[in-house]
Amino acid sequence: EVQLLESGGDLVQPGGSLRLSCAASGFSFSSSAMSWVRQAPGKGLEWVSTITTGGGSTYYADSVKGRFTISRDNSKNTLYLQMNSLRAEDTAVYYCAKYAFGGSGRWFDPWGQGTLVTVSS
Amino acid sequence: IQLTQSPSSLSASVGDRVTITCRASQGISSYLAWYQQKPGKAPKLLISAASTLQSGVPSRFSGSGSGTDFTLTISSLQPEDFATYYCQQLNSYPITFGQGTRLEIK
Numbered sequence: 001e002v003q004l005l006e007s008g009g010d011l012v013q014p015g016g017s018l019r020l021s022c023a024a025s026g027f028s029f030s031s032s033a034m035s036w037v038r039q040a041p042g043k044g045l046e047w048v049s050t051i052t053t054g055g056g057s058t059y060y061a062d063s064v065k066g067r068f069t070i071s072r073d074n075s076k077n078t079l080y081l082q083m084n085s086l087r088a089e090d091t092a093v094y095y096c097a098k099y100a101f102g103g104s105g106r107w108f109d110p111w112g113q114g115t116l117v118t119v120s121s
Numbered sequence: 122i123q124l125t126q127s128p129s130s131l132s133a134s135v136g137d138r139v140t141i142t143c144r145a146s147q148g149i150s151s152y153l154a155w156y157q158q159k160p161g162k163a164p165k166l167l168i169s170a171a172s173t174l175q176s177g178v179p180s181r182f183s184g185s186g187s188g189t190d191f192t193l194t195i196s197s198l199q200p201e202d203f204a205t206y207y208c209q210q211l212n213s214y215p216i217t218f219g220q221g222t223r224l225e226i227k
Contacts, residue, residue, distance in 0.1 A: 035216075037164075045156075045164065045207055047216040059214045095163055099211075105170025106211035107154040111163040 002026035002110050004096050009115030016086050016119070022079040022096030022112055030054075030074035033099035035108060036081050038092035038117075046092075049081065050099055064090075086119045093117075122146050122210050126219035132227040137198045141222045143191040143208035152212040155184055155193045158221075159204045167206075168193065200226075 008020040022034070036048040049070040050059045058070050069082040079096050093116050097108035123146040133139050143153065151171040156164035166175050168184035171191055181196040195202055203226050208219040 044221045045158075045209075045218040047209075047218065050214070050216070061215050100169075103170060103173070104151050105154070105173060106152050107166055107169040108156075108164075108209070109166040109169075109175070111165075113163055 002098075004098070004110055004112035006094065006096055006112040006115040009094065009117045011118045011120065012086055013121050014087060014119055017082070017084045018086065018117060020081040020083065020094055020096075020115060020117070022081075024077045024079065024098075027098065029072075029077040033101075034070075034072060034079045035097050035099045036070060036079075037095045037097060037108070037111075038090075039095070039114075040089070040092045043092075048094070051079070083117070086117075088119050091117060091119045122149060122213060122217055124208055124210055124217055124219040126206075126208055126222050128222060129220065130223040130225065132225045133198055134227045135198050135200060139195045139198055139224065141193045141206055141208075141224075143186075143193070143219050145189045145191075145210055148188045149210045149212035151187050152210060153184075153186070153191050154209045154211065156207045156209065157202075157204045158207065164207065198224075 003025045005023045012018050033052050035050040051070045067085045071080045093114040095111050095114045097111045125144045127142045153171045155168040158164045167178050172184045183194050206222045
């Protein structure tokens, strides 16, 4: 079964740091680009970051650029998101997703169940 | 690239035919996906490449369009279809989502 399992969400003070993890199973993780997407409470979906298969290329939303770092360990089938200088507006459920390509399309599937990050004093 | 979904919310009845529109601020070829999200759950992929129905998704869902104008149609609403729907463009970075369309029971 293809599965993504996020962990690491927590309550953190403004200015603090947190590292999220996403454990993958059931597919070839090392051959898959991966992404993070977040959803603030009661709001829509916001793409955060994408990393290519080998980690050689990374992409970020302007809202997190310079504060967040996406990385991966293909030997552990795990994706990471290091979040520094956290702000109240970073409060959200964070999802990891496989970024798939095929034919004339691109899409995110599957998605993990999400992990909640709350930034508050 | 901005994606504008319309309507933002919609009330409909079981059996109704419903269409949701997604307009891109510039051409995105067919690099558009549609997702369904229910409260407290992760988004679920319905359609990729603007019109390719994912395995296991009921055939009452369909997608069309290319360039800047796209639609998601549900031909006959079922009780389990009441949810929020998002379009997503993957033509270029930053990847963006539409603001969502909340489909409610009338």
